[in-house]
Amino acid sequence: MSDIRIAHRQIPVKSRGRDQLNLIDFPIAGLQYQQPKDSEGKRPDELVCVIDSYDRELDKVVPRKLTRRTASRHGFPTPLEDEVLVGLLTLTRLKNNFTLPRIEFRNAELFDLMGWPHNGSSTTRLGIALDRLTGLTLKYENSWTTEDGSFEKEFTTGILESYNFAKQVQGRRSGSSVFSWVQWASEVFADIQRGNVKELNTDEYFSLQLPISRRIYRFLDKQLVQNAHFEMELTTFAGHIGLSETKHIGKIKERLASAFAELEQIPSFCLPATVEQRFIKRGPGDWLLIAHRSAATESQAVGTSPTVRTAVGTEGAASLVCDFYTAWNGATYHRPTSRELDQAQSIIDTFGIDAASAVLPLVVKEMKHLFPEAKAFGATMRYWGDAHKTYRKRQEQAKQRACEHEENLQASKKNEYEVRRRETLRQRWESLSESRREQIRVRVRSNCSGTVRQFLDQKKYKDPLVMLACLECLNADDADLASL
Structure with missing residues (x-):
């Protein structure tokens, strides 16, 4: 039995899953399993999503933009990659509670979490998903939220920095002894550590059959946390969900209606509504989408x-x-x-x-x-x-x-405890000899992100990311000594 199944029994469903808030508002993956094609029938290297949104601070409508770039040989993420993304976020929560950007896992653990069968097809799909998530670059313009709730003018990041995909190709298959690992991109992981995450009921999420239902579930689950009532201009909502290939109101309503019919089967998520209650016409071509959190x-x-x-x-x-x-x-x-x-x-x-x-x-x-x-x-x-x-x-x-x-x-x-803890570690660090500090830096360099490794090579020892990594390594050493 995999570790993840044991974790399922120990941690309540609602508390188990996690979702990254900045990766919810724009469609990272498409709603189709087929790769998009340009006007010449070729795979594009770039996809752009623009959503006009009212900015309260500026008191005007501003375009919020996400540009997705990838190598055409890998392709853009599909609904399968969306599942793997949620699975990896949850797995990181279960494995180390977001204390380290790298997680090791058995492929079977991830399959159990996502409800995928344990077979060669799932293994192949996972390998493709890791390629696509690692090869994807995201450029946010006025759309990546900062710690104070404002938007970065421009912000570019990946999702996964690197990975090792282990699969057995010879001998008797023994998935329980084969480990893979992934390392989150430093920018995304830093955002996670700032607390820019939310709970996600993964049992409900992975029970949904339609990709558009799963996409709406993540987006609305974020919106309905603060207010049980949600409304948004229909085409704007469609943009957030990834229905940007058409502006035809009738087709948008048809796609969304089928998704909400599935979402309404989850008792704790969305109150049932008729088409007339779900979509409210305000004027020619001007429609509202309405949703309410269900008890x-x-x-x-x-x-x-x-x-x-x-x-x-x-x-x-x-x-x-x-x-x-x-x-x-x-x-x-x-x-x-x-x-x-x-x-x-x-x-x-x-x-x-x-x-x-x-x-x-x-x-x-x-x-x-x-x-x-x-x-x-x-x-x-x-x-x-x-x-x-x-x-x-x-x-x-x-x-x-x-x-x-x-x-x-x-x-x-x-936060108060963390401040005191890090201050204690910092004082401990200051008391160390330079040779001892260098030993710790060498250990950090062997298991850190590419950004931290680059700063270490450049001897930027006072950089906050470098200091944080060194202090956590020192803390681990102290814990090891205390357990002896």
Whole structure:
């Protein structure tokens, strides 16, 4: 059994996966498995994606641009490379929690994570994917976010700096003993270490069949973290997803509708919507796309017969009816009828007594707006479903705010600890002799990125990347001594 399967059991699904935020906003890979062709039927070496976006700081629309360049012999990334990219990000999280840019892994571990079969075809596909991801250069113009949330005017990076792809070609196949490794490009890895990553439910992501569904899942999963409601101009959304080959609104809607039909099958991701609710026309050629984050467990519809009735008893049902009349017309005493008790019990069975009591004020508020002439509790029955959704949405938002607050506190504590730790290491470094420092630099040089190696060769010993690598090596030495 592979290590990754063991990790799946130990780490919750939601917490396991990771996605790099700057690699989400623009399509790194195409939506087709075939390579793109230019007007002459040849493979291009460059693809350009431009998305006009409103810049709040400049108070105007600016073009955000990504230029993808690659050697035509390798080709541009396809949906398979998108899967491998997400798999490698998650594998790095599981292997070393993004402390080192290089990870070693068995090919079978990556196949398990992505749900690929353990066969020669998967091995061949992985080799092609590593070639394409290593050979790809990305040039961002006004589209790579910095640490403070602004955009770099121009920023060029790769994804993978290097790799070693191990595959057994002789003798009995024993994938468990053969290791591959990849090394992230230093710019991307530095961005990851700055915290520019997010959680990704890899089980949900890899369960999707359509490449466009997986692309939308990553993009919307980022957008719906802060706000359960999402809307964007339709052609702009299509650009972010990678549907740039057509401006035909009907074709864009058709492609997106099939993807959302698959996404709606994930209970915790996206609320179902009709075509009319999903795509809103604002004017000629001007359309909005609308999406809402779904609660993980939506209640049963009011009026259905629950399989198991909750033993709340008549007292809870009577209290709910009496509370309604008090809120509706100020009545301080009401004797519920048997029909009202049955109706209230049905609501309690569906939502639970605590949720029903919490939702009641929302029901009353909605009824006073839409049905002010109502006189009996029975009139509430049609309003509980929507009111409960509003209640759950507010709960999720409050929970999200609480989680964000807690995450900010933990991040602040972690940052404070990291500052103290690095300062201690720096003081330890200053106390070392030059010969000892040189020994550490030699060790760092044997297992570092090309950028750090270049700086070491140029004797730029005070460069932040070089110092960070040396301090982490010193820390590892101290840990080894402490374990003896």
